Amino acid sequence: MKKIWGITFGGLHSKILSVLLVFLLAIIGFTSFISLYKSLTLKKIVEKSGVEQHDAIENVSGDTMYQVIEQSLTKMNDLRAEKLDDEFTEIEGYIKMLRDLAGELFENADTLQPATVPLPDPDNIDQLEVHLLYEEGVDYQHSEYVGIVGNMTDTMVSLVETNDKVESCYIGLADGTHVGVGNGGADKYDENGKQKPFRVRHRPWYVGALEKGDIFFTGVERDAFNNSMNITCSAPVIINGRTVAVVGIDIVLDNIDELIAEANSDTEFVFIVNNNGQIIAVPNNNSIFQLEDSDTAEDLRKSDNKELADFITQALNEKTNLETVTLNGKEYYLIGTPMKTLNWALISVVDKERTKAPTTHLLDEINRINADSTTAFRNGTSKLSKITIIGIILIILIGAISSLFVANRIVRPIESMTDNITGKSGNGAFEMKDLYRTGDEIEVLAKSFDKLSKDTVKYIENITEITKEKERIGTELSLATKIQVSMLPHIFPPFPHRHEIDIFASMEPAREVGGDFYDFFLIDEDHLGMVMADVSGKGIPAALFMMISKALLKSNSMLGQSPAEVLEKTNELLCANNQVDMFVTVWLGILEISTGKLSAANAGHEYPAIKRADGDFELYKDKHGFVIGGMEGSRYKEYTIELSKGDKLFLYTDGVPEATDAEEAMFGTDRLLEVLNENKDASPEQLLKNVRASVDRFVKEAEQFDDLTMMCIEYKGTEK
Amino acid sequence: MEYNVITSGSKMVIELEGRLDTTTSPKLDAFIRNSLEGINELCIAMEKLEYISSAGLRVLLAAQKIMANQGRMVITGCREEITEIFEITGFSDILTIE
The missing domain is CATH 3.30.450.20 (PAS domain)
Structure with missing residues (x-):
């Protein structure tokens, strides 16, 4: 783990940071995706609705415009047509009036005075006048028709004067003459001052009315004189099936x-x-x-x-x-x-x-608004994106800093604890600090450490104490072992000057000190005391009990008493203050060296094995008494064995036959006798070694369970 | 070693099993010293007992001493090896073996 600026990378810092960042990024990614998706959808909707709006406006507006135009235009057109038609109807009225008047005049020609009609006056420019026109070669001065219609010139003048729609009115007569009421002027004369001929009967209005036989409107015609555009309304005057005249009105086109x-x-x-x-x-x-x-x-x-x-x-x-x-x-x-x-x-x-202009305008306006709002939307979006990015960066920064802060709050106590425990700070003993009182698992952890630390200190103290105690006990025990061993005769041969006997003995306690013991001592010059004993139990209590037993047995023996007496006396003494129900099995023998006579008594001990000079080792099944220290008043029987030269006596404790292998099989007395007899003539020392080796082979790696104590005496007889 | 205790009234039967030696006898010793009150007939059944060491003998001796004051103690079902140990140690003289 690297450490930069107090932040441990690869530790909890970066783990918490990573978790938070991953979490933040996940949230940001999700919201970004949603907003992107939403904004795309929104954009699509806006675009689509823009197109739809456009189409709708175009359609609706087009339809509306069509309807508006149709309504207004129809009405307007009708009104206009009607208005014009009215005017023409009026003109039609006038022409009918003129026609009827002319007709009446022609019908009543007999009763009329022939009227005269003047020629046009060149000075009457733009002045209303009544004038007579005629075709070339027509004798206008003698025209009967002119005399007739000359009577209606007053009416015609008043028509023109009173009606501004009527520019002029006239009557073309079938004899090629023409009586008109209209503006005079020089235009009716040529450059020579001669009146221009007027081809009355060829004028379109004349021809038209004649052909139609009824009221006739010309198209737009050039005026015969002033070249202006005119429309003329005309009607034939028919008398007795013959057209005698055609009346006409020039309509002012100004309207x-x-x-x-x-x-x-x-x-x-x-x-x-x-x-x-x-x-x-x-x-x-x-x-x-x-x-x-x-x-x-x-x-x-x-x-x-x-x-x-x-x-x-x-x-x-x-x-x-x-x-x-x-x-x-x-x-x-x-x-x-x-x-x-x-x-x-x-x-x-x-x-x-x-x-379409309004529609187009409207659409342009809408497009502009749409474009504006799209731009605004885009600007807003990009602004929003910027704000969002800044926001994201801020969130990540804040998140990172706060997670580092939090991580630091978590990690610092842990680091401090680690330093505290590993001894980087302090002496390695854990000290509770305010830093650890976080109110969470860290405090729990710190408390645990505190307890553990205190327990450990206590434990170490205990261990130290116990170790000291153990060492002390160990020292004492090894001392005790030494004392115990030194208490037993351990220098062989013990009586170098006594050639009659050869003794060898060994004791191997299962623990430092044992309950088994052997002893031999000269009671006097001719008597050898021999003890083989086994205290119930093992260890220090057994060793202590053994010490007293050994001392009592020896001191009682030294008094010269018989073995049974010694055992009985010792039993009394041991029972007197025996609070712990301990007892000891004892085989006690006293050998009269000079004769080989062995007196012995057995207080609950193993049978001794005896080998006669020419025989094998055999168990001597002597008469047993009760163990010593078990019960007051025990009585022991004594027996005597005569030993001859070369006889051997092998004594042992139950550790030998009861030595157990890993399968809990016991060595047994049969194996004991067997190994003794394998090399029965060997010296006591060798015999003990043989037995020991055999036991070792038997038990193999199994733990030595009981004390192993053996003693062997060879009686060599008195010297001759 | 294991032992089974069957008590009916003032009579108690302790069935021993396995090896009664230095390591195992303190347990039985403690039991006997604490549980014999009011018992006037104690039977120690040794059918399944394989071995008894001097420490085990000590427990029997303690029990015998206690029971001598308040009734009787009987040993039953000894195997040959156990009987031999009793013989050797002279316990057969002080114990009631049936």
Whole structure:
């Protein structure tokens, strides 16, 4: 673990930090994904709704515009047509009036004074006058017709004067004369001051009325004199099936011009088509239609533009709907209303593109707003992104710092504890500090450490104490072992000057000190005392009991008593203060060295093994008494064995036959006798070694369980 | 070593099993010293006892001493090895072996 700025990398610091960062990143990733997805969806929705809005507005607005235009235009067109028609109807009234008046005059010609009509006066420029015109070569001065119609000139003058729509009125007479009321002027004269002839009967209005036989409107005609554009209304005067005259009124076109001019704008205009499908009125400088003479003007009903041709045809017959017609490659709304009087049609034209202007404007506006809001949205989004990124960085920073802080709060006590325990700070003994009182697991841990540390100190103290005690006891025990061993006769041969006997003995306690013991001593010059004993139990208590037993047995023996007496006496003494129910088994023998006579008594001890000079070792099943120290008043029987030269006596404690191997099989007395007899003539010392080796082989690695004590005496007899 | 105790009234039977030696006898010793109050007939059954050491004999001696004052103690079912040990140590003289 590396440590930088007090932060341990790879430790809890970085683990907590990693966990927090992973957590934060997961949250950020998730929210980013959601917001990205949302913003994409939102963008799609906005775009889609923009398109839908656009289409909807276009459709609705288009429909609305169509309806608005249709309604207003239809109404307007109808009104205009009606207005014009009314004017023509009025003119028609006037012409009928003139026709009827002329008719009456002709019918009552007999009763009338012939009136005279003056020739035009060149000075009457732009002044109303009554004048007489005539065809070339016509004798106007003797015209009967002029005399007749000259009677109605007053009426005609008043018609022109009182009606501003009537520019002039006149009567063309079948004899080639012409009586007119209109502006005079030089235009009716040539450069020579001679009056120009007037081809009355060739004028279109005259011919038209004649051919039609009824009221006739000319197309737009050039005025015969001032070359202005006129429309003339005419009607034949028929007397007895013969047309005698044609009355005519020149209509002031100003009204129509006014109407047309009034209706003319950037987006719309009005034009009028006559019954021949020719345009008779259209705004000046119109890019689509031009006004032309009736003889050259195109019959629009036969136009190459089929839409237009069909429309014009229909418009001359009936009111049309608002129709879309392509003119000069551009779409226009057209609506037509027939004018009944003239069988003309008034047609309004609206630039379809221009009608879309409000829609286009609206759409532009909406697009602009959409674009603005998209930009604003984008700006907002990018601003939001920036804020979000800054926020994320801040969150991560704060998260990192706080997690490091938290980690530090967790780790610092732990580090301190570690240092404390490993001895980097302090002496290695744990000390409770305020730093550890965190109120969480760390405090628990610290308390545990505290307890552990204190326990350990106590334990170490205990161990030290125990070890000291043990060492002390060990020292004492080894001392005790030494004392015990030194208490037993351990110098061999013990009586170098006594050649009659050869003694060897050994004791190996299972623990440091044992309960077994052997002893031999000279009671006097001729008597050898021998003891083989086994105290119940082992260890210090057994050793202590052994010491007293040994001392008592020896001291009692030294008094010269018989073995049974010694045992009985010792038993009494040991029983007297025996609080622990300890006892000792004892075999005691006293050998009269000079004779080989052995007196012995057995207090609960193992049978001794005896080998006669020429025989094998055998167990001597002597009579047993009760163990010593077990019960007061025990009595012991004594027996005597005569030993001869070469006889051997082998004494042992139960540790030998009861030596146990790993399978808990016992060595047993049979094996003991066997090993003794294998080399029965060996010296006592060798015999003990043989037995010992055999026991070792038998038990193998099993622990020595009981004390192993053996003693062997060879009686060599007295010297000869 | 294990032992089973069956008590009925003032009669108690202790069944011994295994080896009664230095290591195992203190347990039985403690039991006997603490549990014999009010018992006037104690039977120690040795059918399953394999070995008894001098420490075990000491426990029997203690029990015998206690029971001598308040009733009687009987040893039953001794194996040959155990009987031999009793013989050798002279315990057969002071114990009632049946």
